[in-house]
Amino acid sequence: MEKLRESQELPILALDGGNLLFKQQKFSPGLLLQAKITAAGIIDSYNLMGYDAVAVGRNDLAAGISFLQEQAGRAKFTWLSANLVHNSNKKTLFSASLIRKVGNISVGVIGLTGYDGPIRFAESEDVVLLPWQEVLPDLVADLTGRCDLLILLSNVGSNQNNEIAETFPDIHLIIQSAPRAGNIAPHLNNKSLITQTGKQGKYLGWMTINWQKSKTWGRDGTTKELATKKQELDGLNGRISRIERREKKEDLPANTGYQNLLTARESLLSEIIFLENELQSLKDSGQTPATFENHFITLDVNLPDQPEVKKIVEATKKGVNTAGRNQADESATSPAATELQLEDLPFTGWMTCGLCHAQQTAFWRNTGHASAYRTLAEEEQQFNLDCLPCHVTAEYKDIKISSNDAVLFLLPAQLQQVGCEVCHGPGKKHAASQDPEAISRKSDISICIRCHTSERDDNFNYDNDSARIACPASE
Amino acid sequence: MAPDFKGTQKQITPLIHDKGSLLMKHLFMLIVMTGLLAAGIVAADTTVDPEQNLLLIYSNDVVGETEPCG
Numbered sequence: 001m002e003k004l005r006e007s008q009e010l011p012i013l014a015l016d017g018g019n020l021l022f023k024q025q026k027f028s029p030g031l032l033l034q035a036k037i038t039a040a041g042i043i044d045s046y047n048l049m050g051y052d053a054v055a056v057g058r059n060d061l062a063a064g065i066s067f068l069q070e071q072a073g074r075a076k077f078t079w080l081s082a083n084l085v086h087n088s089n090k091k092t093l094f095s096a097s098l099i100r101k102v103g104n105i106s107v108g109v110i111g112l113t114g115y116d117g118p119i120r121f122a123e124s125e126d127v128v129l130l131p132w133q134e135v136l137p138d139l140v141a142d143l144t145g146r147c148d149l150l151i152l153l154s155n156v157g158s159n160q161n162n163e164i165a166e167t168f169p170d171i172h173l174i175i176q177s178a179p180r181a182g183n184i185a186p187h188l189n190n191k192s193l194i195t196q197t198g199k200q201g202k203y204l205g206w207m208t209i210n211w212q213k214s215k216t217w218g219r220d221g222t223t224k225e226l227a228t229k230k231q232e233l234d235g236l237n238g239r240i241s242r243i244e245r246r247e248k249k250e251d252l253p254a255n256t257g258y259q260n261l262l263t264a265r266e267s268l269l270s271e272i273i274f275l276e277n278e279l280q281s282l283k284d285s286g287q288t289p290a291t292f293e294n295h296f297i298t299l300d301v302n303l304p305d306q307p308e309v310k311k312i313v314e315a316t317k318k319g320v321n322t323a324g325r326n327q328a329d330e331s332a333t334s335p336a337a338t339e340l341q342l343e344d345l346p347f348t349g350w351m352t353c354g355l356c357h358a359q360q361t362a363f364w365r366n367t368g369h370a371s372a373y374r375t376l377a378e379e380e381q382q383f384n385l386d387c388l389p390c391h392v393t394a395e396y397k398d399i400k401i402s403s404n405d406a407v408l409f410l411l412p413a414q415l416q417q418v419g420c421e422v423c424h425g426p427g428k429k430h431a432a433s434q435d436p437e438a439i440s441r442k443s444d445i446s447i448c449i450r451c452h453t454s455e456r457d458d459n460f461n462y463d464n465d466s467a468r469i470a471c472p473a474s475e
Numbered sequence: 476m477a478p479d480f481k482g483t484q485k486q487i488t489p490l491i492h493d494k495g496s497l498l499m500k501h502l503f504m505l506i507v508m509t510g511l512l513a514a515g516i517v518a519a520d521t522t523v524d525p526e527q528n529l530l531l532i533y534s535n536d537v538v539g540e541t542e543p544c545g
Contacts, residue, residue: 001532004530004532005530008530010528010529010530011528011529011530012529012530012531012532013529013530013531013532014531014532014533015531015532015533015534016533016534016535016536017533017534017535017536018536019535019536020536057536102529103527103528103529104527105527105529107529151531173531175533177535177536195533196535197533197534197535198535199535199536203534203535204532204533204534205532205533205534206530206531206532206533207530207531207533208528208529208530208531209528209529209530209531210527210528211527211528211529212527
């Protein structure tokens with residue numbers, strides 16, 4: 001972003017579609033401290049990056065309204081939600097919109113929180129989330145007269161955004177944060193341009209906009225056609241000057257190729273003049289269409305970190321891990337610790353598997369799964385419950401050691417890795433009976449994608465990767 | 476049929492310039508500019524009003540998963 005700011009030398013507006021604080025709508029109350037530390041780190045990073053506004057996403061409500069309001073207070077940017085309102089007086093909890101002067105353009109930005117039906121908030125919170133149909137008509141009518149360019153930061157789904165575009169031609173740009181992973185290049189629906197970047201830090205979108213009084217994105221090809229004609233003219237001039245340098249001046253009148261090029265140039269010049277006049281008259285009448293150029297930057301891991309943001313991220317990770325470690329220390333003396341005895345768990349651990357399946361266990365020990373917990377510990381993230389569940393043996397399909405993730409801190413060493421039973425299912429019964437029916441021989445994709453999500457593992461390919469880690473058959 | 480509206484979209488990945496490629500880039504630009512001057516080309520008039528330009532940076536939870544667990 002710093003490089004963009006330096007290289008483009010244009011007035012800047014930076015916006016984010018929301019869902020900053022939580023990756024999903026569910027939240028475990030036992031993780032409140034970790035959530036606070038993470039939220040603070042994220043908001044501080046956004047402050048440093050110079051964001052102007054962020055929409056309140058549906059996931060941002062995961063820990064409740066008061067949590068969000070408390071965290072939102074440290075933001076230097078504006079949180080926007082036009083449809084999150086007090087039930088009693090229908091006033092918005094956050095700003096519904098803002099108007100910012102960017103260069104010479106007054107830009108209005110509206111925030112819309114994701115809505116796929118009524119949400120049950122705690123009665124004490126006096127909050128209701130309204131559908132866009134109830135809030136946008138008045139807001140758009142009000143802002144249309146007060147700003148040049150109107151942007152909607154929309155956390156609602158793609159279909160709803162298409163409906164919004166068809167209903168409100170005065171919304172010029174919809175930046176959506178709909179729940180899908182990929183980039184959606186800007187496309188016109190009615191009068192609105194709709195775009196989206198890939199979520200969760202994979203991409204950054206940037207768009208240079210030449211906004212015009214017409215407040216309309218260009219549909220005609222005049223500017224493009226003019227540029228093409230000028231390119232053609234460049235080429236013709238080059239060919240003509242090469243012939244002029246090569247041939248004697250007195251031979252040129254008889255040179256048919258040269259004469260044809262001159263005729264073509266005359267014709268092209270008159271077309272260019274015509275197009276330029278057309279554009280000038282559009283400009284004079286205030287009808288010049290607005291144009292844009294859009295880019296998606298891949299936020300590759302090799303990109304250098306901004307030192308100040310890196311400091312915040314490292315401090316946040318450390319803080320989350322420390323909070324988890326403290327929680328683990330407390331848990332160790334809690335009743336849960338005494339409940340968590342290996343002999344009572346459905347999982348038995350890789351060492352037991354190795355007693356009969358030595359060859360397969362030896363193969364597994366050379367895979368990344370075997371060192372999954374160790375790599376986490378090396379990063380000092382073994383007490384981060386955002387990470388830990390995917391680095392231990394504690395879950396298989398709908399079987400889970402506990403609904404309380406904090407119990408994972410208490411796992412015995414035999415389960416501190418992605419062991420055999422993550423793919424083959426809990427092996428306690430199989431180990432006791434040696435009944436082949438009591439264990440699953442083959443894994444399936446649903447197990448893998450619990451952790452190998454597109455956000456975490458772009459390159460995951462079930463066929464290739466499962467073949468790579470499949471245990472060898474017994475000799 | 477999709478409307479033919481102006482604007483382009485590009486998927487780009489960051490480029491790392493080393494000194495060699497930068498030199499080549501400058502050399503290439505010099506050649507192009509020399510060629511244009513020889514051909515008597517004058518910089519094209521622009522229909523863009525510089526005061527109406529802005530740079531919009533937008534993201535979708537940009538902090539997200541940029542920091543892997545381990």
